[in-house]
Amino acid sequence: xxxxxxxxxxxxxxxxxxxxxxxxxxxxxxxxxxxxxxxxxxxxxxxxxxxxxxxxxxxxxxxxxxxxxxxxxxxxxxxxxxxxxxxxxxxxxxxxxxxxxxxxxxxxxxxxxxxxxxxxxxxxxxxxxxxxxxxxxxxxxxxxxxxxxxxxxxxxxx
Numbered sequence: 001x002x003x004x005x006x007x008x009x010x011x012x013x014x015x016x017x018x019x020x021x022x023x024x025x026x027x028x029x030x031x032x033x034x035x036x037x038x039x040x041x042x043x044x045x046x047x048x049x050x051x052x053x054x055x056x057x058x059x060x061x062x063x064x065x066x067x068x069x070x071x072x073x074x075x076x077x078x079x080x081x082x083x084x085x086x087x088x089x090x091x092x093x094x095x096x097x098x099x100x101x102x103x104x105x106x107x108x109x110x111x112x113x114x115x116x117x118x119x120x121x122x123x124x125x126x127x128x129x130x131x132x133x134x135x136x137x138x139x140x141x142x143x144x145x146x147x148x149x150x151x152x153x154x155x156x157x158x
Contacts (some may be wrong), residue, residue, distance in 0.1 A: 034093055034149040036084065037062060038077070039134075039142040040069040040127050046102050051080045053101040055087060061094045063149070066139060072127070074120035075107040081120075088149070123147060 044052050044066060052066045065080045083101055091099060112120070123145065130143040 034063070035146045036149055037064045037144050037146050038123060038127055039064055039066045039136060039139070039144045040072055040130075041066050041136065041139045041142045042069060043139075044068055045138070048104055049102040050076050050106060051103040053080055053084055053087070053099075053103070055084075055091075055095050055099040055101075057095055057098045059094060061098070064136070066136075066142075069128075069143065072124060073109065074112055074117055074124060075109045076103070077120045077123060078112055078116050079103055079107045084149075 046052070050067070050071070054062075054064045054066070056062050056064075063084065065077070065084065067076055067080070080103055083103060087095075087099060087101060109117075126145050127143050130145055132141040132143050134142055134144045136142045136144075
């Protein structure tokens with residue numbers, strides 16, 4: 001797929017949460033919006049992964065994006081948010097089974113738009129300032145923040 005396709009997809013899913021925050025963090029239909037926990041951890045189970053996304057099943061299942069604290073950057077976070085978006089489209093929200101997505105490789109920081117850079121830098125700044133309070137099972141203490149996710153639009157299936 002073309003790089004511009006991924007840039008557009010990332011731009012949509014990076015900008016959408018900020019729009020939700022601006023609109024007081026809730027949807028107009030009165031239902032709670034979906035959120036994701038962003039976490040900085042010391043190590044990931046797969047040393048070759050740059051980030052791991054865990055999507056727990058069921059209506060109370062959490063979505064967690066884990067990144068190593070020593071090499072988390074805006075491009076990694078933007079890639080993770082794009083992968084999460086594609087997973088939500090493919091498997092629904094929430095998924096019927098737990099999903100674990102391991103990201104490998106590095107996206108060029110220059111591929112981020114100004115809006116993507118601004119939002120991901122803000123998220124990373126908040127993460128780095130957070131106290132390592134939460135104990136994430138299997139990952140140890142983590143710096144975490146919760147961010148809103150955009151609402152999925154129903155997709156017509158053939």
